[in-house]
Amino acid sequence: MTTEKSPQPGRPVMTAREAARLLRKDPRTIQRMIEDGELDGGAHQGPQRRRWFVYADQFNRSSAEITPAAHVADDVAAERDRLLLENADLRAELVSTQEAYRLVLASQATMHEALTDYQRSVDELLAGTTAFRDAAAHFQAAVSGLQSSNSKLNQVAGAYSDALHQGLIPGHAGTLGNASPNL
Known part of the structure; x- marks a missing residue:
């Protein structure tokens, strides 16, 4: 040849x-x-x-x-099938990743909303604490006022008591010191 x-x-x-x-x-x-x-x-x-x-x-x-042409055709078909399967797997992975991304975004929005609610609750708690402190200060001032009033009332009651005792003693209070034995 x-x-x-x-x-x-x-x-x-x-x-x-x-x-x-x-x-x-x-x-x-x-x-x-x-x-x-x-x-x-x-x-x-x-x-x-x-x-x-x-x-x-x-x-x-x-x-x-085997004739190489048939072998090559089989190899090409096998490679095509492998690539189609790989492509399908990659598409499924992409869809799964996109769905996971959507879920993460939705979760992030929900978490942001929850954090906003949490911050609002903390602010309300702080405001309530401040209001409680103010109320406690008012209560303490009221207690101090009551104690002061109580002291004054006790003084007044003591003065009334003294006045009543003086009215019950016979004679003039000035004569108590000069009492004569002739009575």
């Missing part, structure tokens, strides 16, 4: 690397097999080096070997 410079139209091809994987050989061995005519294929000039190709139809499908 001769080394072809371009593939025959309509005939399936694979790269020398794919053929090497399929035959479990080194790609340089495949190149030598093409040059020696053991495999149908060739090489066309690429931008930097030659690109080796092998015709896929020369591999036996009934044996353990």
Whole structure:
């Protein structure tokens, strides 16, 4: 066989690397097999080096070997399925993350409302404490006033008592000191 410079139209091809994987050989061995005519294929000039190709139809499908085109198609389908599953998983994760984010935002709003209510309650408690202090101060002033009034009332009662005692004693109070024994 001769080394072809371009593939025959309509005939399936694979790269020398794919053929090497399929035959479990080194790609340089495949190149030598093409040059020696053991495999149908060739090489066309690429931008930097030659690109080796092998015709896929020369591999036996009934044996353990699979044509690379079918193998590549299976690999592409498997990769597509894997990517679709991964995409579905990522979409589900995204939806879950978005829902968690919504819940966090709702919780944050509820927490902010609760903190506002808590602050309002603390302010009312402080106002009540201040009012209680003021009431206690008024109560204390009232108690002091009652004590003062009580003291004055006791003085007045004492003065009345003295006045009553003086009225009950016979004679003039001035004569008490000069009492005569002639009586």
